[in-house]
Amino acid sequence: NAGVTQTPKFQVLKTGQSMTLQCAQDMNHNSMYWYRQDPGMGLRLIYYSASEGTTDKGEVPNGYNVSRLNKREFSLRLESAAPSQTSVYFCASSGIWGAAEAFFGQGTRLTVV
Amino acid sequence: AQSVSQHNHHVILSEAASLELGCNYSYGGTVNLFWYVQYPGQHLQLLLKYFSGDPLVKGIKGFEAEFIKSKFSFNLRKPSVQWSDTAEYFCAVKASGGSYIPTFGRGTSLIVHP
Numbered sequence: 612n613a614g615v616t617q618t619p620k621f622q623v624l625k626t627g628q629s630m631t632l633q634c635a636q637d638m639n640h641n642s643m644y645w646y647r648q649d650p651g652m653g654l655r656l657i658y659y660s661a662s663e664g665t666t667d668k669g670e671v672p673n674g675y676n677v678s679r680l681n682k683r684e685f686s687l688r689l690e691s692a693a694p695s696q697t698s699v700y701f702c703a704s705s706g707i708w709g710a711a712e713a714f715f716g717q718g719t720r721l722t723v724v
Numbered sequence: 725a726q727s728v729s730q731h732n733h734h735v736i737l738s739e740a741a742s743l744e745l746g747c748n749y750s751y752g753g754t755v756n757l758f759w760y761v762q763y764p765g766q767h768l769q770l771l772l773k774y775f776s777g778d779p780l781v782k783g784i785k786g787f788e789a790e791f792i793k794s795k796f797s798f799n800l801r802k803p804s805v806q807w808s809d810t811a812e813y814f815c816a817v818k819a820s821g822g823s824y825i826p827t828f829g830r831g832t833s834l835i836v837h838p
Contacts, residue, residue, distance in 0.1 A: 644826070651733070653814060653830035654768075661823060669825075701767060709756045709824045710775030713816075715767040 613637055617702050617716035624692040624723045632687040632719050634702030640714075641707045643685035644669075645677060647698040648718075654701065660685055661707070692723045726751035726819040730829035737805055738837050745800040745832050747815035757798040758816040758826070759789055768814060774798065785809070807838045 615636045624630055636643065641662045646654040656669030658677040666677050674696060676688045685704075689696060699720050703713040731746040749755060756775040760768040772783025779791040789800045798815060815829040 642824075646828075651830060653730075654828040656825065656827070659825055661825075703768075703826070705826070707824065709754070709818050709820060710773065711818075711824075712758060712770045712773055713760075713768075713826050715769075717767050 615702055615704055615714050615716040617700075617719055619719060620717060622719060622721050624689075624721065626693060626723060628692050629688065629690050630692065630721075631689075632700055632702070632721075633684070634686060634716060635684045636702075636704040636714070637683065638704060638714065639682070640704035641682070642705050642711075643679065644703045644705075644713065645675075645685070645687045646701045646703065647671065648701060649698050657687065657700075689721075692721075694723045697721060697723045726755070726817050726827050728815050728817050728827055728829035730813075730815050730832050732832045733830070734833045734835075736835045736837065739807055740804050741836075743800070743802040743805045743809070743834070745813055745815075745834075747798045747800065747829060748796050749798065749815075749817045750796065751817065751819045754820045756818040756824075757789075757791060758818070759783065759787070759798075759800050760814045760816060760828075762812045762814065762831075764811070771800070771813075805834075805836050807836050810834060810836045 644659045645657040660679040663682045702716040705711045705713040758773045759771040774791045818824045
């Protein structure tokens with residue numbers, strides 16, 4: 612049981628380049644999330660998808676776009692990377708009920724130079 | 725919208741010392757509360773959660789947390805820490821008014837010296 616799988620694990624981009632972070636879960640979860648983790652800031656929600664076919668902005672959506680491709684997959688796209696987007700990105704998924712815990716991927720360490 | 729505050733940003737302990745990490749949330753309605761742990765270089769994993777019933781919740785690796793509704797708190801405790809508990813700890817809340825989206829605190833970095 613793979614859980615939540617993120618690719619790539621590491622990436623270095625030049626300012627202005629674009630890239631897509633891929634995420635897939637095999638737990639039949641309805642809800643999926645993208646967070647970024649920065650030192651001293653904890654995890655901040657970028658975008659989420661409460662169910663297949665819906666996406667909504669989180670706390671820090673600027674500079675990002677997402678696609679909920681199907682129930683399993685939720686991708687995050689940086690159209691024009693900026694140094695401020697240097698961070699560790701985590702994808703997570705959970706069931707829809709309140710007590711459902713979130714399951715996290717291994718993270719993507721992104722550096723924008 | 726709900727928010728989560730973790731008061732201790734960095735904690736340094738010696739092995740066998742007792743641990744208590746503070747977590748307060750702001751939301752007046754029904755909440756579900758979680759503690760996650762992130763070991764160095766790894767992803768977040770669930771330590772324990774509260775959603776109803778007994779306010780004292782026991783989790784993995786000897787951790788426990790107490791939900792005190794009147795204080796909007798969900799503090800994490802462990803009677804005797806080990807070097808292997810060195811990690812970052814995150815408190816999180818899912819609230820009905822927030823569409824049950826997990827909201828995380830800023831985290832507490834725990835270093836345990838052998």
